[in-house]
Amino acid sequence: MDNPVHKLWKFPGGLPLEGHKSLSTGQSVIDSSLPSRLILPLQQHIGEPAEPVVKVGEKVLKGQLIARANGYVSVPVHASTSGMVSALTDLPVAHPSGLSAPCIVIEPDGEERWTERHPVPDYLDLDRGKLRNLIREAGIVGLGGAGFPTFIKLNPGPHRPIETLVLNGAECEPYITCDDMLMRERAEEVIAGVQIMQYMLGAQRCIVGIEDNKPEAYAAIRAAIEDPAIEVVQVPTRYPAGGEKQLIRVLTGQEVPSQGLPAAIGVVCQNVATAAAVYRAIVLGEPLVSRIVTVTGQAIRRPGNLQVPIGMPIDELLAEAGGTLENLDRLIMGGPMMGFALPTDAAPVVKTTNCILAATQAEVAPSPQAQPCIRCGACVEACPARLLPQQLYWHTRAKEFDKVQDYHLFDCIECGCCAYVCPSHIPLVQYYRYAKTEIWAQERDRQRADLARQRHEHRLERLQREKRERAERHRKKKAALAASTADEAQKKATIQAAVARAKAKREAAATQSTSVDTTLEDHPLPAKPDPQRVQPPTRARSAAKGKGV
Amino acid sequence: MGPLLPSSPHVHGYSSVAAVMQQVLFALVPGVAALLWCFGWGPLVNMAIAALVALATEAAMLAMRRRPVVSTLRDSSALVTALLLAIAIPPLSPWWITALGVAFAMVFGKHLYGGLGHNPFNPAMVGYVVLLISFPLEMTVWPRPYALDLGPLQTLSTIFGNLPPGLDGMTSATPLDMMKTQLGMMHTVEEIRTDPLFSTFSGTGWEWVNGGFLAGGLWLLYQRVIAWQIPAAMLGSLFALALLFFAVDPDTHPSPVFHIFSGAAMVGAFFIATDPVSASTTPRGRLIYGAGIGALTYIIRTWGGYPDGVAFAVLLMNMATPTIDYYTQPHVFGAPEDKSGEPE
Numbered sequence: 001m002d003n004p005v006h007k008l009w010k011f012p013g014g015l016p017l018e019g020h021k022s023l024s025t026g027q028s029v030i031d032s033s034l035p036s037r038l039i040l041p042l043q044q045h046i047g048e049p050a051e052p053v054v055k056v057g058e059k060v061l062k063g064q065l066i067a068r069a070n071g072y073v074s075v076p077v078h079a080s081t082s083g084m085v086s087a088l089t090d091l092p093v094a095h096p097s098g099l100s101a102p103c104i105v106i107e108p109d110g111e112e113r114w115t116e117r118h119p120v121p122d123y124l125d126l127d128r129g130k131l132r133n134l135i136r137e138a139g140i141v142g143l144g145g146a147g148f149p150t151f152i153k154l155n156p157g158p159h160r161p162i163e164t165l166v167l168n169g170a171e172c173e174p175y176i177t178c179d180d181m182l183m184r185e186r187a188e189e190v191i192a193g194v195q196i197m198q199y200m201l202g203a204q205r206c207i208v209g210i211e212d213n214k215p216e217a218y219a220a221i222r223a224a225i226e227d228p229a230i231e232v233v234q235v236p237t238r239y240p241a242g243g244e245k246q247l248i249r250v251l252t253g254q255e256v257p258s259q260g261l262p263a264a265i266g267v268v269c270q271n272v273a274t275a276a277a278v279y280r281a282i283v284l285g286e287p288l289v290s291r292i293v294t295v296t297g298q299a300i301r302r303p304g305n306l307q308v309p310i311g312m313p314i315d316e317l318l319a320e321a322g323g324t325l326e327n328l329d330r331l332i333m334g335g336p337m338m339g340f341a342l343p344t345d346a347a348p349v350v351k352t353t354n355c356i357l358a359a360t361q362a363e364v365a366p367s368p369q370a371q372p373c374i375r376c377g378a379c380v381e382a383c384p385a386r387l388l389p390q391q392l393y394w395h396t397r398a399k400e401f402d403k404v405q406d407y408h409l410f411d412c413i414e415c416g417c418c419a420y421v422c423p424s425h426i427p428l429v430q431y432y433r434y435a436k437t438e439i440w441a442q443e444r445d446r447q448r449a450d451l452a453r454q455r456h457e458h459r460l461e462r463l464q465r466e467k468r469e470r471a472e473r474h475r476k477k478k479a480a481l482a483a484s485t486a487d488e489a490q491k492k493a494t495i496q497a498a499v500a501r502a503k504a505k506r507e508a509a510a511t512q513s514t515s516v517d518t519t520l521e522d523h524p525l526p527a528k529p530d531p532q533r534v535q536p537p538t539r540a541r542s543a544a545k546g547k548g549v
Numbered sequence: 550m551g552p553l554l555p556s557s558p559h560v561h562g563y564s565s566v567a568a569v570m571q572q573v574l575f576a577l578v579p580g581v582a583a584l585l586w587c588f589g590w591g592p593l594v595n596m597a598i599a600a601l602v603a604l605a606t607e608a609a610m611l612a613m614r615r616r617p618v619v620s621t622l623r624d625s626s627a628l629v630t631a632l633l634l635a636i637a638i639p640p641l642s643p644w645w646i647t648a649l650g651v652a653f654a655m656v657f658g659k660h661l662y663g664g665l666g667h668n669p670f671n672p673a674m675v676g677y678v679v680l681l682i683s684f685p686l687e688m689t690v691w692p693r694p695y696a697l698d699l700g701p702l703q704t705l706s707t708i709f710g711n712l713p714p715g716l717d718g719m720t721s722a723t724p725l726d727m728m729k730t731q732l733g734m735m736h737t738v739e740e741i742r743t744d745p746l747f748s749t750f751s752g753t754g755w756e757w758v759n760g761g762f763l764a765g766g767l768w769l770l771y772q773r774v775i776a777w778q779i780p781a782a783m784l785g786s787l788f789a790l791a792l793l794f795f796a797v798d799p800d801t802h803p804s805p806v807f808h809i810f811s812g813a814a815m816v817g818a819f820f821i822a823t824d825p826v827s828a829s830t831t832p833r834g835r836l837i838y839g840a841g842i843g844a845l846t847y848i849i850r851t852w853g854g855y856p857d858g859v860a861f862a863v864l865l866m867n868m869a870t871p872t873i874d875y876y877t878q879p880h881v882f883g884a885p886e887d888k889s890g891e892p893e
Binding site for chain 2: 249256260372375390411425427
């Protein structure tokens with residue numbers, strides 16, 4: 001069966017790099033032995049850390065849930081072997097900062113006893129939501145390095161139809177060969193996983209992209225494909241062809257929107273190892289408890305690929321590969337372009353660990369002292385995101401972070417091409433990471449300030465409201481007071497009126513009786529006010545209101 | 550492993566500033582050889598003076614600015630400035646003209662702005678323009694091509710003030726200068742070009758000099774030291790404008806070939822306009838920048854007060870560079886086309 005020639009597109013920039021792949025592809029993948037202890041960080045993925053559900057001293061079985069997902073963007077962690085939970089504590093993890101993070105430590109009992117598994121070989125019987133849930137419960141994240149929960153990528157939402165599933169087998173970073181070996185040796189697992197994901201996404205077609213420096217993997221995948229809807233394509237070896245956006249561009253000609261997701265153009269991209277993990281999770285019922293890790297570099301005695309339980313300490317993994325040599329200069333997790341130097345070899349292998357590179361100084365010669373940028377533009381030609389790295393650098397140095405964002409800092413994928421070609425040896429990526437961190441920090445500060453301002457505004461509002469209410473009460477009191485004074489005045493007026501009437505009556509009587517001696521009558525006792533004649537209080541009040549007190 | 554961990558990428562290419570600069574110096578060889586062939590030993594003496602003064606001035610400025618002296622001198626950028634200026638100076642100019650120009654270029658053109666990478670103007674052209682404005686007579690008198698009969702030592706002593714007898718007979722205006730003055734005297738291009746100062750393409754000798762710089766420039770392009778946009782746009786716009794006026798009135802406008810093979814056209818297009826520090830740095834910007842230099846060169850040559858205009862054109866476009874760069878940002882990967890990736 002002849003593969004129709006698939007049209008390929010180019011992505012901007014990029015570099016031809018020396019692969020150093022054959023260093024670790026000489027032998028097949030070997031199972032590593034069990035380490036003395038397994039260190040399982042609660043956060044091995046993008047999102048919220050998982051929440052432990054085991055206690056120290058508890059016996060666990062292989063594949064048993066030991067930490068559950070916490071929130072939507074989160075996945076659980078499982079015991080990679082049977083044994084006993086010996087600690088729940090902060091331990092150094094593989095992170096450039098060298099910081100510690102909460103981990104579950106398991107002492108293996110050596111028996112490798114599995115917990116009960118629930119295989120679903122006939123996955124077509126299950127609806128997609130149930131399958132997604134199984135993938136989530138298996139703790140699967142993107143194994144290419146990013147570690148984003150896979151079940152979320154398989155759920156682009158009803159309003160985003162997915163036409164194409166792109167399977168990433170490019171593995172463009174030098175030295176790394178774990179995907180290569182996986183495809184060579186377990187192509188049918190990869191393809192089975194692809195079929196599950198294709199079913200879940202309802203994608204009409206699937207393209208497996210493999211760099212043309214891996215002919216064995218290409219042949220193996222091609223041989224494993226029976227479904228005509230799945231196509232395998234060799235893409236030119238050019239770093240970073242394995243970047244999600246770059247591979248989609250090469251295979252489909254489409255550009256993922258800047259700051260957007262592939263789903264926006266009807267594409268989902270998954271790594272080949274993730275596909276194999278999906279297969280194992282659904283069809284065999286196995287959660288993600290191990291992965292293939294490339295251990296390579298000139299400073300390791302027996303470079304190769306190992307099937308490693310998640311949580312294996314790196315020093316023990318290095319020992320499995322014969323140990324490091326004297327000339328070790330740097331331990332790198334990941335590849336030489338995007339990996340980070342490990343501050344400690346006590347950190348464990350996690351779900352996203354694809355490679356441990358034990359590099360000699362000859363391999364990763366420290367770059368000479370940085371010189372001034374001469375704006376030669378070599379970085380512009382190398383940038384796969386079509387950025388202007390020299391301008392980003394210029395404005396980052398000047399700490400003009402708003403300008404840096406004008407120049408689209410957040411489209412930078414930190415592939416390192418610019419720094420690789422820079423004749424002035426400027427650590428450009430480091431500058432961009434710094435700028436990103438600063439901008440995030442400013443953003444946090446701004447949010448905090450916004451919150452504080454809101455709080456302040458609320459307080460002012462509350463104070464004003466209280467003031468208004470106080471004023472209102474005050475006014476009411478005053479009104480009541482005014483009403484009572486009005487009553488008083490009314491009373492006086494009534495009394496006077498009564499007196500006047502009495503006087504008038506008397507005078508009238510006096511004139512009638514023609515009495516001369518009226519001394520006594522001239523000083524009458526004040527008459528008791530007639531309760532009936534006193535004006536009702538309601539009228540007094542309305543009068544007071546009318547005055548607008 | 551120390552407390553400060555190296556950051557990715559952990560591998561690097563083999564390029565360096567010094568390597569770039571040395572390739573530029575190497576590419577000057579054919580053009581300089583043609584200069585020497587046509588005009589005697591003078592340019593070589595000037596280059597030596599310029600190199601010495603440039604290195605000394607750079608070292609002094611670095612020391613005053615408390616920057617590493619030796620490692621910075623090794624980047625060879627001072628030599629590039631010095632040699633580009635030296636080849637623009639008439640071969641038998643007194644030594645102090647070269648020295649003054651180079652010193653000015655290094656101090657005012659480069660280090661007062663902050664040294665390599667920070668100068669907005671091409672330092673060699675800053676030095677050249679200062680000399681041209683200050684010493685117009687000395688700066689416009691060139692030897693007649695192939696007419697100079699001075700050995701290396703005689704040349705040296707000439708440059709240091711011992712003028713040999715009959716020197717005046719050996720010098721003349723440059724072809725561009727001659728063309729300009731004669732056109733001003735209502736001669737036609739055809740009449741002017743009968744003078745032995747002119748040859749097939751352009752000026753006698755000058756066509757070889759320009760051809761040499763063209764060859765070196767093509768090599769730089771092949772080595773990917775320079776990008777194609779600036780030389781192509783500069784020569785293209787100079788050629789196109791010259792062609793336009795030549796087509797309208799060939800009697801008063803020399804041919805486009807004459808223009809691109811005269812004066813500093815080739816050295817300007819491949820070696821001066823491409824100075825990365827002061828040039829535009831975006832792909833589209835480089836086209837605009839180069840085209841601007843070509844157009845300004847033609848305008849100054851044709852209607853301006855100077856026979857050649859490359860230096861002024863370069864400096865004028867240097868001024869426009871930040872603006873050009875700002876408005877010619879490439880479309881970021883995945884950015885919608887209509888937004889054109891420009892900052893809001």
